[in-house]
Amino acid sequence: MKRVLFYSRHSLFSEGIKALIDQTPDLEVVGWETDVPAAIERCKDLQPDTLLMVCKDASESLMAIGHIFWTVGDHLRIIELTLQGSEIWVYSSEHMTVQGIQDVVKVIESPE
Amino acid sequence: MESLRVLLADDHALFRQGVKSLLESRPNITVVGCAADGLQAVEMARETLPNVILMDVEMPKCNGLEATRQIKREFPTIQIVMLTVVEDEETIFEAIKAGAQGYVLKNLEAYQLYDMLEGLRRGDAPLSGSIAAKILHEFTHPAASDDKTPLREELSAREREVLELIVAGLTNKEIAEKLFITENTVKTYLGNILAKLHLQNRIQAAVYAVCQGLVPSPFAPE
Numbered sequence: 001m002k003r004v005l006f007y008s009r010h011s012l013f014s015e016g017i018k019a020l021i022d023q024t025p026d027l028e029v030v031g032w033e034t035d036v037p038a039a040i041e042r043c044k045d046l047q048p049d050t051l052l053m054v055c056k057d058a059s060e061s062l063m064a065i066g067h068i069f070w071t072v073g074d075h076l077r078i079i080e081l082t083l084q085g086s087e088i089w090v091y092s093s094e095h096m097t098v099q100g101i102q103d104v105v106k107v108i109e110s111p112e
Numbered sequence: 113m114e115s116l117r118v119l120l121a122d123d124h125a126l127f128r129q130g131v132k133s134l135l136e137s138r139p140n141i142t143v144v145g146c147a148a149d150g151l152q153a154v155e156m157a158r159e160t161l162p163n164v165i166l167m168d169v170e171m172p173k174c175n176g177l178e179a180t181r182q183i184k185r186e187f188p189t190i191q192i193v194m195l196t197v198v199e200d201e202e203t204i205f206e207a208i209k210a211g212a213q214g215y216v217l218k219n220l221e222a223y224q225l226y227d228m229l230e231g232l233r234r235g236d237a238p239l240s241g242s243i244a245a246k247i248l249h250e251f252t253h254p255a256a257s258d259d260k261t262p263l264r265e266e267l268s269a270r271e272r273e274v275l276e277l278i279v280a281g282l283t284n285k286e287i288a289e290k291l292f293i294t295e296n297t298v299k300t301y302l303g304n305i306l307a308k309l310h311l312q313n314r315i316q317a318a319v320y321a322v323c324q325g326l327v328p329s330p331f332a333p334e
Binding site (some may be wrong): 009011012013015016017019020023081083084085086 | 123
């Protein structure tokens with residue numbers, strides 16, 4: 001069972017997505033938060049597999065994503081959906097210690 | 113109560129699917145179809161004859177405004193509500209001119225959508241708060257009009273009275289209570305008003321009435 005935490009304002013779009021996820025057998029919505037600090041706290045407490053963000057626009061989501069990854073750390077995947085388009089954006093956090101520029105280059109050149 | 117037959121028209125697949133799922137969970141609503149563009153919306157309206165169409169504005173092939181125009185031309189009784197992220201004045205008034213009964217932004221919550229659909233049964237004209245504000249702004253700051261089109265057929269005193277209450281934002285039920293008549297009689301008056309003014313719905317009637325000075329604007333400065 002994959003555990004999903006919602007980060008979204010309560011809107012028709014996000015409520016519709018939640019209704020669809022609720023009908024999917026292997027997914028469980030473990031919570032719903034409407035602001036970043038609360039979402040971070042719930043990520044720490046509940047350790048969801050995925051944080052599903054439904055954002056109004058990119059500026060809102062980018063700030064939230066940066067903040068969440070910085071605070072919550074590894075083992076979290078963030079999926080972002082917007083009303084503006086039909087794209088789905090997937091972010092995952094990877095941490096490593098940088099010894100030198102070669103590590104940065106390696107990450108830039110890596111296929112994923 | 114008879115089930116309200118709803119057609120969804122939106123090019124955002126996930127939005128469409130989500131709204132369909134929410135509406136299908138309601139006892140008195142049946143989703144009769146989902147269209148991904150304006151052309152499909154027109155075709156599905158012909159096939160399914162819904163009571164209500166929730167229509168996006170920006171869609172490929174044929175946008176929601178054009179689809180609304182075509183559908184209202186063929187099926188004047190189908191109620192069309194624009195459900196969109198677009199909130200510029202030009203599009204709002206274009207939609208009303210095309211015959212839309214309402215204009216609602218997608219940031220509404222599910223319960224508001226249910227309330228809106230129930231309101232349509234009673235003859236309400238749903239508008240999001242910010243959209244209503246833009247329309248009111250037009251009322252209070254009307255553009256200078258050089259429209260020399262003669263007033264269409266003369267309204268009776270009672271029809272003017274009903275029109276004034278429509279402009280004030282009252283529902284058919286509220287008008288009925290205020291004038292001590294039945295809701296059906298209000299509907300008859302509204303039908304006469306729309307026929308005489310060659311308009312399609314109460315929003316058009318309200319905008320027309322204020323712009324033409326048929327009734328005083330309730331928002332005019334004292």
